[in-house]
Amino acid sequence: MAMTVYDPGFEADERVVALPERPRTLVGATVGIISNGKANTRPFFDHLERLLREEWGVAEVVRRTKSNYSAPAEAALIDEAATWAALFAGVGD
């Protein structure tokens, strides 16, 4: 029997977020790394920080840790991140 059925998924328009322009270079830039706080992120981000400084000429690497690794970063941290040229927000386990 023919019938009409309905979509169970989310359909409303997602909020439009304007992406910032990507930096052309990281030389002399301040770059942030936000850890989720898990122990194994530390050696991974240590290595990443070394690469950023030694191979990409980054002037300053800011290391921050979220207060809750299962939740989004707190507002103050997101505000601070807006002052950085680039940001790494990786998941480590």
Added chain:
Amino acid sequence: MVLSSRAFDVVDDDDAQRLYRDRGWTDGLPVIPPTAARIEAMLAWSGHTPDTVIGVEPVKQRPLTAEKVAVNAVLAGCLPPDFPVVVAAVEALCRPEVLVHGATASTGGCAILIVVNGEVRRQLGMSSAHSVLSSPDRASICIGRAVRLVLRNLLEVRPGELDRSTLGHPGKISWVVAEDEEGLDGWAPLATERGIPAGVSAVTVFAASGPRQIMNEWTTDPEEVATTIVAEIRATMLHYSIWAGNYAVVVPPQLRSVFHAAGWSKARLRSFVYDHAIVRRADWEAVGKAAVVSDRNRDTEYRALPSPDHLLVIGAGGEAGGFAAVIPPWLGPKSAATTVPIGVCVDC
């Protein structure tokens, strides 16, 4: 009633099954095609207009409307009288303290346990007896499945997508427990203990790890039974997570009778567990976790419960058997058990 969801014309039931299967809109089981009549019957039962926002998932900031929840409830096989329970569960999941995004995305293996209290259990024919931890009746399994499909279809909680759980949890299919209020012998129902007025049905949602059964049918001393429960909680603190949060204990009739005979209330059981479910960091050395024990922290004590009230004591289970179950939290205090009345607002 005007529905705003995208509509699809299908030629027959097989075509409908193919549509939902091909688009990833089922959990793999067949679905009930959500026609306008079926969706509207759900909404009519709960009294919601299609655009009523049941809750806003806090991380995605995504509003979940009554219409979309109803579409998923139909798909799951719910009957219209089940729908208010589904609505209350979705409302509870959207509360910030549940952190449903974290609980459903976590590598840890948790599922959403839904405990139902009140007259609605009898109206829907929900069973509180045998195999109670396996959604043992039509309404229980359909309500739990509806919540699963809401998570899947409205919040992308699909294995390998938002759901990053390493092992998962059998309760993700459906995990609904109706408390055995008629057999509590003076114990207060869970929802009543958590502030819901008598006579009001309610759901309590809890992001929980797998149930761990204990057995002690060789005593009539309630303290000994409680000690076995504590031992299981201490074990999970050592083997899984040391952090304090909500725990649930499901107590079937046989062991409940031990507590009742001795005059132990739920509150006394909670206090006993709070006082005794404690481990030291050094205890981790015996279970292969010496790497995170140091001279600085080895004597630090950890309680399972931040307070006695963090223990959810649920009376349910078949009449025979000296069993109980400890249900640990997903991960310490990250998600809080949350109780919401069904079909009414008690604080507005």
